Amino acid sequence: ATGPGRSPREVATHCPYCALQCGMVLREDAGAVTVLPRQFPTNRGGLCQKGWTAAELLDHPERLTTPLLRDPETGELRPATWAAALDRIATGIRAIQREAGRDAVAVFGGGGLTNEKAYALGKFARVALRTRHIDYNGRFCMSSAAAAGLRAFGVDRGLPFPLADLARADTLLLVGANPAETMPPMVRWLNEQRRNGGRLIVVDPRATATARQADLHLQPLPGTDLAVANALLHIALTEGWIDQAYVAERTTGFPVVRRSVAAWWPARAEQLSGVPVADLEATARALGTAGRAIILTARGAEQHAKGVDTVTAYVNLALALGLPGRPGSGYGCLTGQGNGQGGREHGQKADQLPGYRRIDDPAAREHVAGVWGVPADELPGPGVPATELLDSLGTPGGPRALLVFGSNPVVSAPRASHVERRLRGLDLLVVADLLLSETAALADVVLPTAQWAEEDGTMTNLEGRVLRRRALRPPPPGVRTDLAILADLATRLAAAEPAGAARPAATAAARFPTDPATVFAELRRASAGGPADYAGISWSRIDTADGVFWPCPTEDGPDTPRLFTERFATPDGRARFHPVDHRPAAEPVCADYPLHFTTGRVLAQYQSGTQTRRVDALRRAAPDAFVELHPDLAARLGIDDGDPVRVTSRRGDMRAPARLSPTIRPDTVFAPFHWAGPARANSVTNDAVDPISGMPEFKICAVRVEKA
Ligand code: SF4
Numbered sequence: 001a002t003g004p005g006r007s008p009r010e011v012a013t014h015c016p017y018c019a020l021q022c023g024m025v026l027r028e029d030a031g032a033v034t035v036l037p038r039q040f041p042t043n044r045g046g047l048c049q050k051g052w053t054a055a056e057l058l059d060h061p062e063r064l065t066t067p068l069l070r071d072p073e074t075g076e077l078r079p080a081t082w083a084a085a086l087d088r089i090a091t092g093i094r095a096i097q098r099e100a101g102r103d104a105v106a107v108f109g110g111g112g113l114t115n116e117k118a119y120a121l122g123k124f125a126r127v128a129l130r131t132r133h134i135d136y137n138g139r140f141c142m143s144s145a146a147a148a149g150l151r152a153f154g155v156d157r158g159l160p161f162p163l164a165d166l167a168r169a170d171t172l173l174l175v176g177a178n179p180a181e182t183m184p185p186m187v188r189w190l191n192e193q194r195r196n197g198g199r200l201i202v203v204d205p206r207a208t209a210t211a212r213q214a215d216l217h218l219q220p221l222p223g224t225d226l227a228v229a230n231a232l233l234h235i236a237l238t239e240g241w242i243d244q245a246y247v248a249e250r251t252t253g254f255p256v257v258r259r260s261v262a263a264w265w266p267a268r269a270e271q272l273s274g275v276p277v278a279d280l281e282a283t284a285r286a287l288g289t290a291g292r293a294i295i296l297t298a299r300g301a302e303q304h305a306k307g308v309d310t311v312t313a314y315v316n317l318a319l320a321l322g323l324p325g326r327p328g329s330g331y332g333c334l335t336g337q338g339n340g341q342g343g344r345e346h347g348q349k350a351d352q353l354p355g356y357r358r359i360d361d362p363a364a365r366e367h368v369a370g371v372w373g374v375p376a377d378e379l380p381g382p383g384v385p386a387t388e389l390l391d392s393l394g395t396p397g398g399p400r401a402l403l404v405f406g407s408n409p410v411v412s413a414p415r416a417s418h419v420e421r422r423l424r425g426l427d428l429l430v431v432a433d434l435l436l437s438e439t440a441a442l443a444d445v446v447l448p449t450a451q452w453a454e455e456d457g458t459m460t461n462l463e464g465r466v467l468r469r470r471a472l473r474p475p476p477p478g479v480r481t482d483l484a485i486l487a488d489l490a491t492r493l494a495a496a497e498p499a500g501a502a503r504p505a506a507t508a509a510a511r512f513p514t515d516p517a518t519v520f521a522e523l524r525r526a527s528a529g530g531p532a533d534y535a536g537i538s539w540s541r542i543d544t545a546d547g548v549f550w551p552c553p554t555e556d557g558p559d560t561p562r563l564f565t566e567r568f569a570t571p572d573g574r575a576r577f578h579p580v581d582h583r584p585a586a587e588p589v590c591a592d593y594p595l596h597f598t599t600g601r602v603l604a605q606y607q608s609g610t611q612t613r614r615v616d617a618l619r620r621a622a623p624d625a626f627v628e629l630h631p632d633l634a635a636r637l638g639i640d641d642g643d644p645v646r647v648t649s650r651r652g653d654m655r656a657p658a659r660l661s662p663t664i665r666p667d668t669v670f671a672p673f674h675w676a677g678p679a680r681a682n683s684v685t686n687d688a689v690d691p692i693s694g695m696p697e698f699k700i701c702a703v704r705v706e707k708a
Pocket of ligand 1: 047048051
């Protein structure tokens, strides 16, 4: 990067959006910022539309540049000073906590926050607020794969190998993943894999842009991916494709799984999923006879009330075939949000402390409390997952105040109308964001925050590679960084502590530094010795390499691009099989709601759309929501392409134009979830959750469809 005072200025950084974290250069010339691609191992010079247009938000006219306070008389949000806004928050929090206890205040974070901000937010909740209630929107993203990875491998890192391994796989199985739309530069790796003679097989209820490129597309009924995986393992067993030596030496628990999949003969799986036996056999053969094979899952497999078991079924398959830990082979999960991986490693998750430590582990509590300079017995215990937390807001005994950083649950949470009602019932809702999101619009206090090109920090991408995000310019006047906001709030909260319980405000300020490099140095100490060990990762080390893979315990020792080569992160070093079985969706179809509803993403929008719906080129490319229907279903319902339709579930409805496509099953309708208002897909979705991960069932519920 060039230094200040040079013109034009350039800085090497990464895209603000998804977990691929494509490398890019930002150039500022006479105030105008342009994006240039750069070579980085994940994107190799490629960017998608979202990355190309990311700089448009820096000077966007809707950018928030002053705090907003809700006027108690008019009910409107009005500009306010920082002092007034922060005082309102601190006095409100302390009044609520005095009356209803520490846990009456909750924090909701985001998977787009840098590692430093995620770490500071977790510490703020546990040390400044001393509440157990913190969770984040990553719970909606890949918590099922995280839980499945933890119980099988003893650690959860999205890809336990570099992305480049994909090109070496003879067979690549993608389950519920559509990188052609969600991470287009990743398709280069898929193309290279096939140029090398590899086979690409996609499991998806829709013939997505990725599925259409595949050598084989399995199109199961939504919610039956687990049965497909068990049938594949059944076939592999029958055909003798199990890696017996690997299973014997590196795993435990296989006999029980072998017995459990014995009942999943292919014809039974076909009957349930609709995937022909011949396709199941071809897939099993492609995996079982490959020299190198990789199985990847994403939201399609994970966002179910049985998401952990579904991912586990694919992990079982990978273990039985002897894939994890071998170059060009393995199991991995494609993380979605930019820092979905790092965001959950450093304390935003209800049950975790920095370094991916369990908050109920006494040794972990001692270690982290020591770094934070507080008694371990003062650290709160585990909180509850995001959906449960949001559902408890404003209820008797539930939190009465919520602080939201970098998230928009009014659009992204399941059963969103209910979440909206819960938020409206709070005594105090605070939202820190760069734009007035739909959640911010409900807040009592809105705090304008810096965005990605205005502050330094680190992100951890889908490979577990820690990389540098570099500031091009400072935030505009009136805007503060999240770290500065947390430091200021901590100081005010300490000053407002009840007499006798007070920690000096000066101590609070020292405890929450505003400089991201200082925060990262502390994060390294807090994570040291944990599963996600960042102790040996310095910013300068990242600068001299294309990122550093965790775990990396020492500065002069190696990092870990590939996990599990010798042993798994379990006490005995062996991976663990778990028997899992199919169970129906939480909400089966019925006469009143006869169709399956599933949600997903489109190329030109990102997550709740707060940012991308405001970018001109993206808005032109994907201006509105739609409801995708098979032409046969549309004909039966008397719906033409473009007709306004209403999708109704037991929880609410959404309205959007029909888009007819033969690429979807006739028993299923699809809508993207990026839009708000009447087109909000999450008004319809089911908030039933996985009992282990807390992941909501975004991918299937029962609906009826009619012309609106
Ligand atoms: Fe790359 Fe993802 Fe950004 Fe697109 S949104 S440029 S795929 S990081």
